[in-house]
Every structure is written in C-alpha cells, then in structure tokens.
Amino acid sequence: MEKRILGNTGIEVSRLGLGSLTMGALQKASSTETIKAVTRACFEKGINFVDGAELYNSYEVLKEMVKLNKDCVVASKSYAYDLPTAKKAFEEALRSIDRDYIDIFLMHEQESDLTIKGHHEALEYYLKMQKAGYVRSVGLSTHKVECVKATTKFSEIQVIHPLINHTGFGIFDGTLIDMENAIKSASDRGVGIYSMKIFGGGNLLHDRKKAVDYVLSKDYIHASMIGMQSIEEVDYNVALFEGGDVSNINAKLENKKVYIKDWCVRCSACVKACPQNAIELVNDKMVITEEKCLLCGYCGSACTELCIKMY
Numbered sequence: 001m002e003k004r005i006l007g008n009t010g011i012e013v014s015r016l017g018l019g020s021l022t023m024g025a026l027q028k029a030s031s032t033e034t035i036k037a038v039t040r041a042c043f044e045k046g047i048n049f050v051d052g053a054e055l056y057n058s059y060e061v062l063k064e065m066v067k068l069n070k071d072c073v074v075a076s077k078s079y080a081y082d083l084p085t086a087k088k089a090f091e092e093a094l095r096s097i098d099r100d101y102i103d104i105f106l107m108h109e110q111e112s113d114l115t116i117k118g119h120h121e122a123l124e125y126y127l128k129m130q131k132a133g134y135v136r137s138v139g140l141s142t143h144k145v146e147c148v149k150a151t152t153k154f155s156e157i158q159v160i161h162p163l164i165n166h167t168g169f170g171i172f173d174g175t176l177i178d179m180e181n182a183i184k185s186a187s188d189r190g191v192g193i194y195s196m197k198i199f200g201g202g203n204l205l206h207d208r209k210k211a212v213d214y215v216l217s218k219d220y221i222h223a224s225m226i227g228m229q230s231i232e233e234v235d236y237n238v239a240l241f242e243g244g245d246v247s248n249i250n251a252k253l254e255n256k257k258v259y260i261k262d263w264c265v266r267c268s269a270c271v272k273a274c275p276q277n278a279i280e281l282v283n284d285k286m287v288i289t290e291e292k293c294l295l296c297g298y299c300g301s302a303c304t305e306l307c308i309k310m311y
C-alpha cells in the first residue's frame with residue numbers, strides 16, 4: 001500500500017484509510033469479532049490510518065488498530081466549541097483508544113470562517129495539547145467549499161478532511177471544480193488533505209473503480225477514508241487502490257437507506273442535524289431526499305425518539 005506524507009505534518013499515511021463510522025454505533029454497530037477481523041485485514045494489507053469521531057461511538061475500531069500497530073495514525077474529531085467540551089472530548093479519545101497521544105484531532109464539520117472563529121476556544125486547547133506532545137496535528141473536517149477556502153485565514157489548520165468525489169456528490173455550496181481548487185490551494189500551502197465520501201456515502205458505489213481512480217489521480221489528496229465493515233470490502237478497496245484485479249472478490253455492498261419510523265414526533269431535530277439539507281417536513285411528515293443524503297447518520301444521533309434507522 002502506497003504511503004504519502006500529510007502536507008507539512010510529517011505524518012506518513014497509507015493512501016487508503018479505514019473510516020470507522022460504518023462499524024460504529026451510529027450505523028452497523030458491528031460486533032467485537034467483526035471489528036477485530038476487519039482491523040486485522042487492514043493491518044495485513046498495509047493500512048496504517050484510521051479515522052473516528054466523538055459522535056460515531058466507534059473508538060473500539062481505533063483501539064484495535066492501535067493494538068495491531070502501536071504507530072498507527074489515528075485521527076478523531078469533535079463538535080466541541082469551548083474549553084470544557086474540548087477537554088472532555090480530547091481526554092475521552094485518548095482514554096478510549098488507550099494511547100497517550102493522538103495523531104490528528106479535528107474540529108468536526110466546520111462550515112465557514114465564522115464557525116471556525118466560534119470554535120476558537122476548542123482550537124486553542126488542541127493547539128496547547130499539540131505543544132505539550134499529546135496531539136501531532138490539528139485541523140478540521142468539512143463538506144463546504146467556503147470552509148476549505150476560509151482556512152487561508154487560519155494558519156493553525158494543518159490538516160483538512162474534506163468531502164470530495166468524482167461527481168461532486170454532496171457539495172452544495174459550489175461546483176466540484178470549486179472544491180478541487182480550494183483543496184489544491186490548501187495543499188499547496190502545506191496543509192495535509194485526507195478526503196471523505198469518495199463513494200458519495202454509498203450513492204456512487206456502482207463504479208467504485210472510477211471513484212478510487214479519481215482520488216488517486218489528484219496529488220493534492222494525500223489519502224482517503226473509506227468506511228469498511230467486512231474483510232471482503234477491505235480486500236476489494238485495497239485492490240482498487242493498488243490497481244489489482246477485483247473480479248474474484250465478492251464484496252457485495254448493500255445500498256443503504258435512511259428510514260424514519262412511525263413514532264416520529266416531528267420535533268425537527270434531525271432537520272437541524274442534517275448537513276446536506278436532506279430532511280424536511282412535508283404534509284406533516286418528515287421526508288428524506290435520497291439524492292441529497294450522504295448516509296452520514298448524523299440525523300440518527302440527533303433523534304431522541306430513536307426513530308431514524310439506516311439499513
């Protein structure tokens with residue numbers, strides 16, 4: 001598995017990383033046996049990069065990767081915006097992965113310079129932890145072109161985890177070219193880039209090779225995270241990243257959907273949680289527009305009635 005250095009961070013990562021959202025409690029809630037099997041398959045295929053988040057409830061995946069490779073590159077992120085919430089999130093990440101440092105810690109799902117400024121207390125805390133040796137680099141994740149552009153004003157942002165794929169699926173505040181230019185400009189400044197949603201949250205699975213070839217063709221995308229939940233998926237994606245033959249690998253992937261159950265009380269918490277504006281109230285019913293949905297599961301975590309399911 002080819003490795004790249006993430007911008008000026010000095011951190012060397014495999015071009016394919018294991019995204020843990022899929023196996024975490026928000027989505028599949030995979031068993032410990034499955035997590036162990038999938039992480040071992042990643043380790044054996046040379047994947048040294050794993051991504052999680054406070055929200056995903058998936059730190060078990062990160063911990064298993066670290067058990068297999070103590071130098072594994074671990075990234076996580078949090079919505080924390082002030083000092084107490086940032087400290088809590090950061091300490092929880094260290095405790096849960098059972099290591100005294102984390103490689104990359106990000107502000108989760110930032111939208112613009114305003115939201116970055118609104119999280120300054122959290123950012124300052126992460127930078128303080130970096131100085132103290134508890135984190136190697138700091139940055140943000142985003143679905144927005146505007147946010148990637150805004151990082152020109154914040155030299156503290158060393159890593160960006162942006163949404164990008166060959167069709168531009170899920171980019172709503174600009175075109176694919178706008179996103180490419182913004183990411184390339186950040187990369188040219190030495191910012192490390194690892195992409196998310198290269199399969200559009202499952203919507204681009206019909207041509208996985210095209211999706212992988214696209215990110216591999218962009219030198220400024222140093223690595224890409226893919227959520228994987230079976231050994232076959234690891235084999236399949238590794239083969240795609242290495243230009244190998246996938247014809248004999250049976251990695252059948254179900255196209256998932258989000259469902260809202262009958263007991264919904266129409267509180268609209270899910271509408272606010274959806275970064276894609278994919279949920280709306282229509283004729284007294286919550287409706288999801290599939291063409292916009294990235295299957296990120298954020299709506300499910302916002303629903304206190306537990307009526308959003310993904311399968």
Ligand code: SF4
Binds near residue numbers: 270286308
């Ligand atoms: S958060 Fe849950 S209960 Fe509230 S509107 Fe959405 S689906 Fe319904």
Ligand code: SF4
Binds near residue numbers: 276277288
């Ligand atoms: S509807 Fe739910 S799963 Fe789909 S993009 Fe919105 S928050 Fe994510």
